[in-house]
Amino acid sequence: MPLGHYLVLSGLLFAIGTAGVFLRRNLITLLLSVELMLNAVNLAFVAFGRQWGAVDGQIITFFVMTVAAAEAAVGLALVIGLFRHRESLNPEAFTSLKW
Amino acid sequence: MASDALLFYLFGGVTVLGALAVVTQRNPVYSVLSIIASFFGLAGLYVLLEAPFVAVAQIIIYAGAIMVLFLFTVMLLNATREDAAEWDRSHPLYRPFAVRVGGVLAVLLALQLGWALSRTSGLGVPIDLDRPAVSSVQELGRVLFTDYMFAFEVTSILIIAAMVGAVILARKRDE
Numbered sequence: 001m002p003l004g005h006y007l008v009l010s011g012l013l014f015a016i017g018t019a020g021v022f023l024r025r026n027l028i029t030l031l032l033s034v035e036l037m038l039n040a041v042n043l044a045f046v047a048f049g050r051q052w053g054a055v056d057g058q059i060i061t062f063f064v065m066t067v068a069a070a071e072a073a074v075g076l077a078l079v080i081g082l083f084r085h086r087e088s089l090n091p092e093a094f095t096s097l098k099w
Numbered sequence: 100m101a102s103d104a105l106l107f108y109l110f111g112g113v114t115v116l117g118a119l120a121v122v123t124q125r126n127p128v129y130s131v132l133s134i135i136a137s138f139f140g141l142a143g144l145y146v147l148l149e150a151p152f153v154a155v156a157q158i159i160i161y162a163g164a165i166m167v168l169f170l171f172t173v174m175l176l177n178a179t180r181e182d183a184a185e186w187d188r189s190h191p192l193y194r195p196f197a198v199r200v201g202g203v204l205a206v207l208l209a210l211q212l213g214w215a216l217s218r219t220s221g222l223g224v225p226i227d228l229d230r231p232a233v234s235s236v237q238e239l240g241r242v243l244f245t246d247y248m249f250a251f252e253v254t255s256i257l258i259i260a261a262m263v264g265a266v267i268l269a270r271k272r273d274e
Contacts, residue, residue, distance in 0.1 A: 001107045001147070004222025009111050009144075011216060013118055015209035020122035022201030028127040028173055032134050035165070036118050039141055042153075050148040055233040055242045058153050062243070065160050066254050070261030072165045076172045077268035083176050084271075 006047035013040035027079045027089045031072065038068045106147055113140030127173045131166055138162045149232035152239055 013036055020033030042061045049057020079089070086093045117137025124130045138161045145154035216222065233239070243251060 001103060002223050002225050004216065005107065006144070006148070007216055007222065009114070011209070011212035012115055015205065015212060016115070016118045016122055018208050019202070019205035022205045024122065026127060028169065029121070029130050032121050032130050032169065035134065036121060036137070039138065043141060043144060046145055046148050046150050046153055050150065050232055053233060055238055058150050058233070058239060059243055059247055061153050062156065063250060063254060065156060066258065069160065069165055070257050072168055073261050073265040074268065076168060077265040079172060080176065080269045089176070
């Protein structure tokens, strides 16, 4: 398969993730969309690594996965904390700095 | 060669359809399950790219650990359903300006990515199969623990910080 196919697929995934972040109003779905975008980048890294026979693409993928895990843990903890206060997952419910 | 293309389109289709389902589902549980399907498609693509270790890590870490964390949270919050009024109010087609700007931005980003790809040369060249792929775990480990040693160690600090942060943030405050 040409490298371009993988890049188009990666771009498509990234665009879908971005659309999710912009359009959805549910904190969980927002975090899932961010995960989609991270995975799109992973795919591009692995495809480029294969193209040039370099190992770095795969290594960076592992670092992205680690960051994604840390991001998910902290993000979900924040979601739980916010939900306790407002009983809502809609980001628009969280507009005040202090209550 | 033909089966290669067939598998690419199969896995790519699963990945994209799963991703679309994530964004369009209104029940977060279905969103999480769709993204797991999408990750399995990605794992298949990694196998096609001769990166089996990444494929296995994708399934074990992403589908197995991170998404289970998401599922636990969704079920813990009992937020398995957005109520209908909320959905109608927040659906992009029913909403005024602000969210439509978001939609326009998303479309613009997609157009820009497509434009950038269309102006890049050499994309039609098939991936050079004569060049050996680096797929041995031994080689991966060697590079990870020599060239990327510093980044690897910093990662452990990141994980500790995230772990402590998550525990403290999600702790119940009983005053």
